[in-house]
Amino acid sequence: MNPLTRFLSELQEVSLLIWRAFISIFSYPRYYAETIKQMDLIGVGSLPIVLLTGFFTGGVLVLQVFPTLQYYSIQNEAGNSVATSLIRELGPVLSALMVSGRIGAAISAELGSMVVSQQIDAMRALGTDPIRRLVLPRIFSLVVMLPLLTVACDILGLIGGGVVASSIYNQDYHVFATSVRVGISTSDLVSGLIKPLFFGLIIGAVACHKGLSTTGGTAGVGRSTTDAVVIASIWVIIFDFFLSKALQYLLDLGQL
């Protein structure tokens, strides 16, 4: 199979998986306990790494941007600059990449192991639809939890930026906070919350698809896991570009 045909075939399979998971929402049985467990694993479990990422990204943004702003005597705009970058772009993308690495790999490895040990076949043989039981709770949890993680990342990023601005560049904390408040618009917040919804869907669908299509024993599980993380991360970055452009148009962003 040539690469284009393979790509189209994979795209079709992922789309079908999303569709089958989506239509499962409207019928019984529903697996609430599994969904809550996944939300805990994905949301609470990923919180520490997302908070750390946010804090240090906010800090390094101020570290890099402050001297330039100072050169033009507009250092009071540091909070604005950091907030805009974080909330529109870095918060959603970095949170998605962190979650893709941690959760995408975990989902793919778990489902892949279940495939090679025939647990998925056993589940089907016992009358359970694995998409309803395994895929839907994972995708749903990612779509719900990733925006919340992104908000946490953004907040910690702003705190990190504020700490660096005040401790290294001696900027008054109130000046930084005011700049942040003035710099953020409702459109920025909406845009920053819409993106992770799509990223959650991408990470969940790619990881579940790669896990469920695992072949070749334990070596195959390793391949699926790597593929899931790499493909989901690439798709997050590519999709971010098109989503940013669409949101610019829809929410009238970028008109600073």
Next chain:
Amino acid sequence: MFETQKIETNNSSDPFWTVVPAIELRDVCLSFDDKLILDNISVSVRRGECKIILGRSGGGKSTIVRLILGLLKPDSGRILVDGEDITDYSEVEMMPVRQKIGMVFQEGALFDSVSVYENVAYRLREQGHEEAEIEREVTRMLEFVDLADAINKMPIELSGGMRRRVGIARALIGDPSILLFDEPTAGLDPPTARTICELVIKLRDLQDVSSIFVTHEMNNVENLSSEYATVNEKGEVVFEKEGDKLCLINTEILMMRNGKIIFNGTDEQLKSSDEVYVKRFIRGER
């Protein structure tokens, strides 16, 4: 006792009644890419019969049980379960059919993140039964496979033979009328393999379960086709040899090679077969 179905004959307008097989494959073909896996396979399993599918690895044995469960779809031919044509059933349509089939996988395929109790209870829990009933049934099934002590253990704590027996208990819950065994004794020591065979014999002779037993081991054939289970005066289950005066008619052997059926008959016919491949297989030669 047996379900019957009206069949119209070609040469007469009078219908006659015939017994519907538990499982029937008619002219089934299946290929993966360019490789032919099953070549025009026709198999019929009567009610209460144990059909042993024998053959070397890669012969298409396990593919047959996967087709019956609807985990794979044939390229051509028809598959019937209890007289119902399931060939073109969707995943959703297959769910009620799978409720009456129990499947025992090669390595047990237990859900390793939950306990033995939860594994065995899985089917009933999915069907929304009450906890008291689930507990009663799980205990009954684990006692049947002689693993009542392992109820709270995790699958990782079990030996290979125990895992297979838990797999059998899980397949038996809900009292399915059809059981499919995919190499349940592979990799087990002879005494444990015999224990598994005894469970299959008990199901066949005492519970009238129709089954397909996929294997490549002649020891299993010997056990399943020459012994029967009965209950003695004390109410205990005992296993007896068929001997010279008795011939088991509820166990047949089907041998496969490269996706084709090369033998179908009783163990006596198998042993007296003139087919070179069959003779070499019985002797354990390549």
